[in-house]
Amino acid sequence: MPAPRLLLPDAPALVAAHGRATLLTPDGELLELPAEGLARALADHPPPLLVHAPATARRLDLPRFEAAFDLLELFAFCRPAQLAAPTPRGLAMALDLSLPQDDAAAAALLPEIATVLLRHLALGRGTPLNRDAGILAAQMEKAAAWPWAPAILAALGVEAPKPSLDAHKVWRRLPEWEDPGPPQPPASFDVSPTEARLRLGQILGEGAEQRPQQADYASAAAGAFAPRDEKGQPRLVLAEAGTGTGKTLGYIAPASLWAERNGAPVWISTFTRNLQRQIDQELSRLYPDPEERRRRIVVRKGRENYLCLLNLEEMLGQAGQPDMAIPLGLVARWALATRDGDLMGGDFPGWIGELHGPHAIWPLADRRGECIRSACPRYKQCFVEHSIRRARTATLVVANHALVMVQAALGGGEDGRPIRYVFDEGHHLFDAADAAFSAAVTGAETAELRRWLLGAEGGRSRARGLRRRIEELAGDLPDLLPPMEAALQAARALPGLGWSSRLSEEPRPAASEAAAERQANPTEAFLRAARRQVLARAEEDDGLYDQQCDLHPLGEGIGEAAEALERALKRLEEPLTTLRDRLQARLEDDVSELETGDRIRLETAARGIERRGLLPLKAWQAMLRTLAAPPPTPGERRDFVDWLAVTRREGREVDAGLHRHWLDPTTPFALNVAAPAHGLLITSATLRDAGLAEEPEAAWAAAEARTGASHLAAPAIRAAVASPFDYAARTRAFVVTDVERTRPGQVAAAMQALFLASGGGALGLFTAIRRLRECQQRMAPGLERAGIPLYAQHVDAMDNATLVDVFRAEEDACLLGTDAMRDGVDVPGRSLRLLVFDRVPWPRPSILHRERRIHLSGGDPKGYDDALARHRLRQAFGRLIRRADDKGVFVLLDRSCPSRLLAGLPPGVQPRRVGLAEAVAETRAFLSEGAASDGTAS
Structure with missing residues (x-):
């Protein structure tokens, strides 16, 4: 085998800010360029060396790079299943390199990052992980002209390996699981308080900080x-x-x-x-x-979070396509190194989906319930x-x-x-x-059951349907076929293909037999009746958000449609029940004769029918019967709250139906x-x-x-x-009194001024996605011109965990988010030193919330809302101080905030109502105190 060698691309290193670029040429010349001048500078050079090509292009307001040496792709190949924030600083942290302090230093660091990664690959070329790495890189080069392939082959010390998809077939090298056998009954030894303290001491180790x-x-x-x-x-x-x-x-x-x-x-x-x-x-x-x-x-x-090996196998047919070859190659590398195959929030780099588009990653998980369990050829490696x-x-x-x-x-x-x-x-x-x-009789829910029963009736899907699942078992069980056929026939009462486009159609003379069948579909008829009642009774709105209305009094035709649908669901439930019972009877009657594989298949089929079919059918029928029951009297408390709703996405109607929630969901919990x-x-x-x-x-x-x-x-x-933190000394809290919260321009300007005052390290929280997007568009140019990167949930195509990783790594970056960023986010140190709320996070008005205010508030509906808002403000404030030496400022841009809500902030915090100018000045002064002396100035 040839000796490994480091073959670095002779390419300029590029780091981008908003509207400007820093370019380090192969000759060592450092250029500061406006975005419009970058294309001319790159024309005389090979594709650039950079980190995160789509984000780089977006900051420069340029089209997507046709070719680039993206260090994130090299990192994912050389260090699979290792996490890193997708920025130069984030890669430096992951590789234990010196952190760049500005864009020029970041550009100079990029070749060093490439060197470290390729050296790591060369040192590990004899490990099992890298056995087929050269073949994989060659395949990625053949299919997509992947620019990193020559450097990888040189580092591995291989010359011109034959490209092949075999390296993508990772299931051949994954271990098979073994059944551990039935669990033994647990013992009943307790844990005393003293023993708990001793174990805690062992975990913390000697010399740990004493925390009584x-x-x-x-x-x-x-x-x-x-x-x-x-x-x-x-x-x-x-x-x-x-x-x-x-x-x-x-x-x-x-x-x-x-x-x-x-x-x-x-x-x-x-x-x-x-x-x-x-x-x-x-x-x-x-x-x-x-x-x-x-x-x-x-x-x-849940299963929808994990890599499905069967989905990966089916997608390998696309591995020869330029836009799929690279992401599927990186997924194959990761699959060999991952701890548990978790695509969502595990050790999978969430930024791969942003580099190559969600279509390259989302189909790899079983998000439509298509798992075929024991019938899957990859079952033992799953x-x-x-x-x-x-x-x-x-x-x-x-x-x-x-x-x-x-x-x-x-x-x-x-x-x-x-x-x-x-x-x-x-x-x-x-x-x-x-x-x-909760439960819902909606188009999406009922159509999903139809797809599970009838399989794919059009389009690309692995959904096999009930027929294929049962026919595999029917060789020895011919009595399964009649109820199966009855169930498949009855399933046609569920919404057919294209149902969502027919929600707004009113019955009219059918032009064909197929059109007549669609109009007679009892589920679609019920959905149309539900939609009609919602639009008739809901408040007028701007057409962007969901609408809902009370179930009673029933509108014209909806009661009859519900009765017809209930009968249709009953006709489907009966044969499915027979199928389940006959499968279970075989398991009970032929205990000694069944092979282990046959038992698994029978159990899987019976369990699937129960959970995917019978459970929702019973719930839906119970809900539909509610329509025929006497309506509740004013003030009457019931276990469930039922209502009708129309669902919209991006201002477009996508669904309608009947919803049911427990009045108090902690009862079933x-x-x-x-x-x-x-x-x-x-x-x-x-x-x-x-x-x-x-x-x-x-x-x-x-x-x-x-x-x-x-x-x-x-x-x-x-x-x-109690918390050990000194909130009175380490925090400040302001309610800004001269910003109009209903004007996005004022909110964005105020938030930007505060972010500039803190020098970054700010988290902006919004109670609506639309307002977040509007403010992001207004704020990004000014912040990035000041050297402060702005990231945003629902704008950047990274998952939340990756966004938080970037925010944590980039000490002066800012992040905009909604509820998911308010809870469970741990960003200690200066990376989060300012938190700004756009308005009081009141609970969203809805029929469900209205009923809970009445019946769960103890006679104090206003106090019920107050408690929820206080909890949210307190949770958000808790993101600011994660260590004893943290400092942070909390700002609420809502002058209408009642003082009683601010009681949710930690003891010692004294919120002050001030104008924006004063809040900006005090934020700057408070966060700069001591920064120069301890070397943390931004």
């Missing part, structure tokens, strides 16, 4: 790991831990000790992906050895199946509220039924349960999740309403109502640990 609040918190959390005394009465601890307490390690201490001692996993659940990833990273302190950590810690998410089996023998499983609740509602699901939980971000349990235990468990810790920095500080019992009662604790027979153990 953290040890107190660990002691309190241990109460959730005592044996329960009565069935249905779990040991429940509600623990509020102020920011800076260190609650993550505080609950990991007793949780890990209980799991190791009793031989069963503890499930740690979060609301946001950001916190899920943060907890996973924190666990490296508990299990530093990567192999032990992989064995003991499992991150669990990342999801691996994670399910690893979770059964893990010490700690890091999941999310949505997965936990859905699995519990299904009786435990694939992961079994955990008996010990930690619910972090416990203040979001109400919202998570609201989403998990308590019944399905909490009561069957043996112990739960529900924790957050904001469990209680700070506005009730003068009434501690009322504050705890409200927390118990929002978390479902009030529905359990045994009382919860309450614990509260």
